[in-house]
Amino acid sequence: MVAESTASDATSVLSFNQTVFDGYSAELDDDCVAKLIASADVAWVEEDAVVRISGSQTNAPWGLSRLSSTTTLPANSNVNSLTFDYTFNDEAGSGVDVYVIDTGIRVTHQDYQGRAEMIFSLPGLAKTDDNGHGSHVSGTIAGNIFGVAKKASLFGIKVMDADGSGSTSGIIQGIQVAMQAAAQSNRPSVINMSIGGAGSRALDSAATAAVNAGMFVVVAAGNDAVDAGNDSPARAPAAITVGAMNIVDRVSTFSNFGASVDIFAPGEDIISCGITSDTDVASLSGTSMATPHIAGLVALLASQQPDITPAGMSDLIKSLGTSNALRGLPSRDTVNLLAQNLLPDSGLATTSTSLISTTAAVTTKTAENATTTLN
Numbered sequence: 001m002v003a004e005s006t007a008s009d010a011t012s013v014l015s016f017n018q019t020v021f022d023g024y025s026a027e028l029d030d031d032c033v034a035k036l037i038a039s040a041d042v043a044w045v046e047e048d049a050v051v052r053i054s055g056s057q058t059n060a061p062w063g064l065s066r067l068s069s070t071t072t073l074p075a076n077s078n079v080n081s082l083t084f085d086y087t088f089n090d091e092a093g094s095g096v097d098v099y100v101i102d103t104g105i106r107v108t109h110q111d112y113q114g115r116a117e118m119i120f121s122l123p124g125l126a127k128t129d130d131n132g133h134g135s136h137v138s139g140t141i142a143g144n145i146f147g148v149a150k151k152a153s154l155f156g157i158k159v160m161d162a163d164g165s166g167s168t169s170g171i172i173q174g175i176q177v178a179m180q181a182a183a184q185s186n187r188p189s190v191i192n193m194s195i196g197g198a199g200s201r202a203l204d205s206a207a208t209a210a211v212n213a214g215m216f217v218v219v220a221a222g223n224d225a226v227d228a229g230n231d232s233p234a235r236a237p238a239a240i241t242v243g244a245m246n247i248v249d250r251v252s253t254f255s256n257f258g259a260s261v262d263i264f265a266p267g268e269d270i271i272s273c274g275i276t277s278d279t280d281v282a283s284l285s286g287t288s289m290a291t292p293h294i295a296g297l298v299a300l301l302a303s304q305q306p307d308i309t310p311a312g313m314s315d316l317i318k319s320l321g322t323s324n325a326l327r328g329l330p331s332r333d334t335v336n337l338l339a340q341n342l343l344p345d346s347g348l349a350t351t352s353t354s355l356i357s358t359t360a361a362v363t364t365k366t367a368e369n370a371t372t373t374l375n
Contacts, residue, residue: 021349030296037096052307060086061146063266070322072249079247079269080283082145088341093149093299095306096139098190099178101171102134103164103374106275109135111143112154119157119266120177122170130162132275135262136284137194138271140292141299147274148296149303152190155181160195165259165375167174168232171195173205179210190216192295194288200232211238211310217244220287220293220375225330227258235260239315240298244268244290244343245338250328255287257334262314265293265339266361279287288375297341 019206028036036042036251047210065084073084106129107116109170116138121127129135138154139146159174160166173193182189191210196219197203210217217239221228234241241260242269244252251257251267267290274280298313310318321337329336 003356006272016116026327034368045124048081057088057145058083059145059191060084060261061271061290063270064141064146064148066247066266066308067148067293067297067339068341070342072325073247076268077247077284078215080271082271088148088150089300089304091140091145091151091300093152093296093302093303094187096149096299096302097155097182097185098138098152098192098295098299099155099157099181100134101159101174101178101191101193102137102195103131103153103155103162104129104131104158104249105132105138106135106273107154107156108278108279109139109273109275109280110147111139111147112275113151114146115142115157116287118156118158119181120156122166122173123350125158125161127158128242129156129158129275131160131164131374132282133160133164133194133284133288135275136272137192137288137292140289141272141296145274147286151298151303152296152299160374161183168196168197168203169201173256175210179213179215182215183213188216188293188299188306189214190218190298190302192271192292193217193219193239194286194291194375195285196220196222196234198232199235203235206346207233207236208238213218214310216240216295216298218298219311220289220291221261222256223254223286223288224256225254227233228256228260229258231270231357240290240294240317242267242287242339243334244287245326248324249338251324251326251330251334252285252287254285255290257330259333261334263294263317263335263339264326265290265297265352267293285375291375294339297339300341 034047059082064086105116142152157174159170219233219239219245222231243261243264244255245264246268268285270289274282324336325338
């Protein structure tokens with residue numbers, strides 16, 4: 001019989017008996033698989049998929065729940081409630097580093113579970129978060145309660161002051177710090193930039209350099225309700241640019257839009273870490289809040305596929321998104337794509353193993369130093 005002769009030529013054969021069904025798994029070339037599919041002795045042939053443990057959370061903010069749901073949240077859901085369900089892959093960003101280029105991180109906050117560290121502050125800036133923006137962003141990326149990737153490591157790079165403003169040159173220096181740290185660690189690395197300003201070739205080039213070095217760069221679309229193609233780093237093609245939506249699946253009225261936006265994520269009334277104490281909670285809105293949902297998602301996916309390229313990650317994020325889920329898109333050239341974290345296990349399988357049933361049948365010069373603000 002074809003099935004038996006093929007099995008005898010295969011490697012890594014695992015047989016099953018009639019307790020479940022008559023069959024086997026084996027590593028086969030394409031020719032063998034084709035013969036098996038065509039054989040009358042074989043009921044079916046399917047790829048041997050990778051299956052992983054999933055985690056779940058019942059005290060999540062609404063943004064996490066929407067990320068792991070393919071449907072709109074129930075009507076009258078409360079944005080201030082921490083009673084939503086969130087399902088995620090249990091690897092949850094383990095082994096992945098996320099560099100938060102922002103206002104710093106209150107690293108002692110309990111939700112980070114000791115996984116946060118400040119590694120750089122521009123001269124003259126406090127070596128902590130005296131604004132709150134960076135800590136909130138970090139909680140959404142990798143907090144134990146508030147975070148998408150609950151085992152990722154967070155590294156604060158402070159380039160913005162207590163008022164939430166900074167310079168293009170300062171951000172570029174922050175990108176350089178992240179690139180140097182990532183090169184030393186040799187771990188999958190993500191940059192989150194929930195910041196933006198006027199178009200800057202220098203800043204776009206720095207973001208692109210980080211991507212070319214193998215880093216995943218996630219940036220905010222901006223909060224001016226205009227085309228993101230006019231802002232940096234939002235317009236940098238190599239970066240993943242994120243717009244904001246709300247709990248009823250409407251694009252936020254403040255969110256920038258246009259062809260530069262790659263994906264939308266929860267960005268209104270987002271609950272995460274505050275800075276008044278190590279247990280403080282804050283609710284903020286902005287594309288700044290949408291961006292860390294995607295940075296966390298990138299970290300989560302990178303922990304499952306550590307060899308994926310930045311271009312491959314961008315494609316994967318888009319392929320997982322739910323199309324036509326959003327209302328109120330402000331322009332026809334804006335993608336209607338809502339982020340989603342449910343990576344099919346079969347999509348992870350790269351082995352040729354099959355299950356067979358035999359039950360018959362950077363460098364830039366700038367003329368001026370522009371001001372950049374938080375998004």
